[in-house]
Amino acid sequence: MRALNSSSSNTEFTTTTPMMFPSHISLVKESIRLRFSNDLTLPPKRNDDPDTDPKYNVIMGNEAGDADSIISALGLSYVKSLSAQQPNPPEMDTATSNNSNNEVHTPVPIVSILREDMPLRRDVVNLLTMAGINIEQDLLYLDDAIVQSTLLGGGVPTTRYSDADAMNHTIITLVDHNKLRSNLWHLEGTVAEIIDHHTDEGFHTTTTTPNREIAFSDRTALVGSTCTLVTERLQRFYDNETTPDPTTTGTTTRPVDPSLGLALLGVILLDTVNMCDDAGKGTPRDDAAIRFLMTCTDWKRLLEEDEPCRVTLATASSDGAERESSSSLDSVRKSIFGIGVDNGNDDIVPDRTMLYNHLRDSRSDESFWREMSARDALRIDYKRFETSKLIKQEGGIKSTTNGAFGLSSVLLPVSSILAKHDFGTTAVRYMKETDVDFLGLLSFVMVSNARGGDSAVVPSTSPRREMLLIGRTVEVADMVRYLLEDPSASFLEIAVEEEGAGSLLSLDDGWDYKWLAQGNPKGSRKQVAPIIGDFFT
Numbered sequence: 001m002r003a004l005n006s007s008s009s010n011t012e013f014t015t016t017t018p019m020m021f022p023s024h025i026s027l028v029k030e031s032i033r034l035r036f037s038n039d040l041t042l043p044p045k046r047n048d049d050p051d052t053d054p055k056y057n058v059i060m061g062n063e064a065g066d067a068d069s070i071i072s073a074l075g076l077s078y079v080k081s082l083s084a085q086q087p088n089p090p091e092m093d094t095a096t097s098n099n100s101n102n103e104v105h106t107p108v109p110i111v112s113i114l115r116e117d118m119p120l121r122r123d124v125v126n127l128l129t130m131a132g133i134n135i136e137q138d139l140l141y142l143d144d145a146i147v148q149s150t151l152l153g154g155g156v157p158t159t160r161y162s163d164a165d166a167m168n169h170t171i172i173t174l175v176d177h178n179k180l181r182s183n184l185w186h187l188e189g190t191v192a193e194i195i196d197h198h199t200d201e202g203f204h205t206t207t208t209t210p211n212r213e214i215a216f217s218d219r220t221a222l223v224g225s226t227c228t229l230v231t232e233r234l235q236r237f238y239d240n241e242t243t244p245d246p247t248t249t250g251t252t253t254r255p256v257d258p259s260l261g262l263a264l265l266g267v268i269l270l271d272t273v274n275m276c277d278d279a280g281k282g283t284p285r286d287d288a289a290i291r292f293l294m295t296c297t298d299w300k301r302l303l304e305e306d307e308p309c310r311v312t313l314a315t316a317s318s319d320g321a322e323r324e325s326s327s328s329l330d331s332v333r334k335s336i337f338g339i340g341v342d343n344g345n346d347d348i349v350p351d352r353t354m355l356y357n358h359l360r361d362s363r364s365d366e367s368f369w370r371e372m373s374a375r376d377a378l379r380i381d382y383k384r385f386e387t388s389k390l391i392k393q394e395g396g397i398k399s400t401t402n403g404a405f406g407l408s409s410v411l412l413p414v415s416s417i418l419a420k421h422d423f424g425t426t427a428v429r430y431m432k433e434t435d436v437d438f439l440g441l442l443s444f445v446m447v448s449n450a451r452g453g454d455s456a457v458v459p460s461t462s463p464r465r466e467m468l469l470i471g472r473t474v475e476v477a478d479m480v481r482y483l484l485e486d487p488s489a490s491f492l493e494i495a496v497e498e499e500g501a502g503s504l505l506s507l508d509d510g511w512d513y514k515w516l517a518q519g520n521p522k523g524s525r526k527q528v529a530p531i532i533g534d535f536f537t
């Protein structure tokens with residue numbers, strides 16, 4: 001029984017024809033499920049040769065688990081599996097390829113959030129569904145039993161291996177962050193690769209170039225999206241893969257799988273605000289990645305009736321509740337690809353503004369955010385940061401901060417957040433739950449500049465950022481002074497929001513809040529987090 005499963009899972013990963021992206025993703029999950037659900041019931045086998053057992057490379061994004069974190073992990077897994085299928089180029093044959101890191105660890109992407117939180121990520125759900133991936137069946141989530149007990153439990157089942165062997169069987173690749181979250185810190189020694197665009201927190205220093213790619217320098221992200229870094233790897237793979245085409249005198253490159261192309265493109269557009277200059281997120285590297293995906297993806301295949309992804313699109317949500325969204329996705333897909341419009345049939349390319357608008361709207365849908373509970377608004381895009389300072393001494397007053405703070409990104413104006421039922425109590429409870437003494441809400445909304453309702457005129461919009469700080473009274477006052485006066489914070493152009501002067505939020509004694517306007521819309525959490533972190537150190 002075991003031999004059968006073992007050999008079948010081996011052949012699944014050595015196929016020579018590149019699989020579709022959705023098939024790859026669901027097959028990885030299925031093979032993990034088959035392997036571990038059977039093995040868990042088996043008695044220990046002393047004579048197993050650990051070298052013949054599969055080794056895993058768990059690829060995971062950050063704990064906020066936005067579209068970039070989730071899809072860069074899935075995409076990197078596929079790109080890695082493509083590369084592993086390639087034989088060594090001749091000049092790098094056995095004599096010179098002595099890189100022991102080439103040992104094959106099967107990439108296993110996991111969604112770095114709780115399974116129950118996925119429906120809150122409406123942009124991710126829509127994008128993955130359009131790409132033909134079933135978010136309930138095809139994906140492994142952080143809190144799945146199999147992930148907790150095996151992949152992130154220190155390795156494979158301990159009945160079968162010593163701890164050391166188990167560690168050797170699982171390595172971790174961090175995408176879209178560069179420090180393993182604290183509740184997985186026991187796996188710190190297994191982090192083998194980092195692909196990220198946040199400020200380098202200086203951990204896991206055994207990872208070195210090319211296994212440590214952190215595209216961030218001088219308080220600036222060099223790419224707007226980790227998916228751009230994944231796309232660059234995909235492009236390098238295709239650059240190397242160009243093969244002679246016997247039917248012509250030139251060479252041909254297999255086009256990019258359309259499900260992968262759509263997923264990566266969607267995230268890069270979201271993260272760069274469709275390369276909008278005012279938002280200041282996109283860089284030339286993002287632009288190049290967008291152009292590569294637009295031109296080198298086999299878009300036509302996404303629309304062919306008999307393709308697996310096409311079928312999935314029609315049947316992804318067979319369980320009633322989501323059936324309606326499936327058919328509305330179908331019409332979205334039509335608008336993005338201009339189906340029904342005779343465009344010569346040869347140059348089917350997604351309308352990137354349509355794609356961006358659809359994803360942005362599904363994420364920032366105002367009624368969705370307005371109806372969301374205070375707790376969900378806090379946790380939908382939350383990150384916790386730790387600083388080295390555990391006790392802060394200020395003017396002789398010993399504050400009780402533990403130096404950890406949380407930042408929630410929200411897509412509602414602060415005024416709407418404050419109006420949520422029981423927001424103050426909920427926020428303080430959430431701070432205790434996540435063990436932080438200081439919480440920042442970072443609000444980002446697009447405000448319309450257009451006056452009047454002339455539908456022929458495309459309304460212009462501009463980004464607006466605000467902050468809401470909650471913490472101990474002394475801490476909040478010090479933080480506000482620091483943000484207003486310290487030169488390192490000046491580029492954020494912080495001002496006190498006068499509207500918040502009154503008592504809009506009732507907090508317990510010793511707690512306070514402050515509502516701030518941020519003049520510079522380009523300061524996102526990536527810029528704000530290091531500044532607030534500096535305050536505590």
Ligand SMILES: [Mn+2]
Pocket residue numbers: 068069176197224225226
């Ligand atoms: Mn990112």
